Amino acid sequence: MPLYDALGGTLSSRSWGLQREVDQGMNDRVPDFVFLAHVVDVVSSMHVPFAFRSCSSLPWAMRPVLLPLWPVAFAFMLLQWFFSKTFTVSFYFLRGRLHQTWSVPRYGFQYFIPSAKKGINRQIELAILRADKMGVKVISLAALNKNEALNGGGTLFVNKHPNLRVRVVHGNTLTAAVILNEIPSSVREVFLTGATSKLGRAIALYLCRKRIRVLMLTLSTERFLKIQREAPPEFQQYIVQVTKYQAAQGCKVAGSY
Numbered sequence: 714m715p716l717y718d719a720l721g722g723t724l725s726s727r728s729w730g731l732q733r734e735v736d737q738g739m740n741d742r743v744p745d746f747v748f749l750a751h752v753v754d755v756v757s758s759m760h761v762p763f764a765f766r767s768c769s770s771l772p773w774a775m776r777p778v779l780l781p782l783w784p785v786a787f788a789f790m791l792l793q794w795f796f797s798k799t800f801t802v803s804f805y806f807l808r809g810r811l812h813q814t815w816s817v818p819r820y821g822f823q824y825f826i827p828s829a830k831k832g833i834n835r836q837i838e839l840a841i842l843r844a845d846k847m848g849v850k851v852i853s854l855a856a857l858n859k860n861e862a863l864n865g866g867g868t869l870f871v872n873k874h875p876n877l878r879v880r881v882v883h884g885n886t887l888t889a890a891v892i893l894n895e896i897p898s899s900v901r902e903v904f905l906t907g908a909t910s911k912l913g914r915a916i917a918l919y920l921c922r923k924r925i926r927v928l929m930l931t932l933s934t935e936r937f938l939k940i941q942r943e944a945p946p947e948f949q950q951y952i953v954q955v956t957k958y959q960a961a962q963g964c965k966v967a968g969s970y
Contacts, residue, residue, distance in 0.1 A: 715911070718864035719750065722761075723758050725768055725839065728829070728906050731816075734804050740885050742811055743811075743847050743848045743849060744804065744811045744813040744847075744849055745810040745811055745812065745850050745851070746810065746811075746812045746813070746814060746850070746851045746853070747812075747813050747814075747815055747840075747844050747848070747849050747852040747853070747854055748812070748813070748814045748815070748853050748855055748920060749799070749815050749816075749817065749837065749840055749841075749854050749855055749858055750777045750802070750814055750815070750816050750817070750856055751816055751817040751819050751821065751824075751855070751856055751857060751858055752790075752793075752816060752818070752819065752820045752853040752857070753819070753820070753821050753856075754819070754820055754821055754822070755783060755786045755787055755790055755820070755859045756775060756779065756783070756786075756823075757773065758786050758789070758790065758820075759779050759782060759783075760773060761785050761802055761803075763802075766922055767781075768838065771808070776795070777881060786932075790820055792816070793819075794819070794823070796817035798836070798839065799815050799816065799817055799818065799839065799840040799843070800815065800816060800818070801813055801814070801816075801831075802814045806827075815840060817833065817836045817858060818836065818838065819832075819836065821857065822858075823846070824857040824860065824863065830863060831840060833858075833863065834863065834869065834870075835866065837854070837858055837870065838873070840852070841870050841874070841877070841881060842874070842878065844879045844924065845874075845877050845878055845879040850879065850880065851879065851880045851882060852879050852880070852881055852882070853882050853883055853884075853887070854866075854867050854881065854882070854883040855884075855900055859883040859884070859885075866883060866885070866911065867882075867883060877941055880887050885911050885912050885915065886915060888912060889912055889915040890918060890945070892914060893919055896920075900925060901924075901925055901926060902925065902926040902927075902928065902963075902964050903920055903925055903926070903927050903928065903964065904928045904930065904955075904960065904961040904964040905927060905928065905929050906930045906958075907919060907930075908927070908929035908930060908931055908937075909929070909931050909933065909937065909940060910938040913915070913929075914940050914943075917952055918940070918943055918944055918953070919928060921944050921948045921951040921952050922948050923946070924948070924951060925929070925951065926951050926953060927951060927952050927953065927958060928953050928955045928960050928961070928964065929952060929953065929955065930955050930956070930957075930958065930960070930961075931954060931956070934954065937954040939956075940952065
């Protein structure tokens with residue numbers, strides 16, 4: 714630590730200059746991937762690495778030593794609510810790529826306050842625009858940041874900023890990408906159960922654009938038509954409603970999502 718280096722006479726002559734460069738962002742490396750999370754509650758906020766490393770290095774548990782500090786953490790929550798912006802919580806390198814976890818300065822319960830919805834979306838939007846400006850390749854919305862009722866799973870920001878270079882994703886879109894990557898290129902017909910779910914919808918809309926016939930198992934014609942109309946007119950014919958499992962006979966690929 715710099716303090717002990719200074720006391721022991723081992724402080725490098727470059728330390729202060731390097732510190733200034735770090736503070737000014739001159740040595741920052743642009744992350745390849747950003748995981749945009751939020752604070753869960755007041756107690757969990759005291760488990761972040763820069764607060765108590767002794768707690769953050771262990772599985773979460775309610776520790777008596779933290780109870781006296783609860784009022785302090787609560788005060789920080791109020792300060793974040795009114796003044797804070799998205800901040801970096803942690804980072805790590807995986808296969809030579811820099812991954813960072815950012816946190817929206819909002820706590821879990823605040824996502825259920827109707828009047829807080831606009832402010833939360835503004836924080837998420839600013840984080841996405843910041844990532845886009847930095848040159849981040851992918852930003853993933855985590856936990857309640859991707860709430861369908863909040864911002865349509867992130868579609869609110871993608872539609873508002875159609876020229877974004879950063880890819881805005883969340884767990885469902887990443888899962889859909891993995892599934893689609895596993896489907897052989899020779900397949901021309903797919904049978905889907907749970908096809909009107911968020912994940913099934915994404916898979917169906919992607920496959921129809923590849924001119925792959927998608928048999929969507931659903932009894933709800935209304936939900937089926939809603940998804941079918943989302944596809945471009947020239948590809949809507951590739952999405953077909955079926956109501957019985959027998960329709961899967963002859964399909965090489967069948968999936969439940």
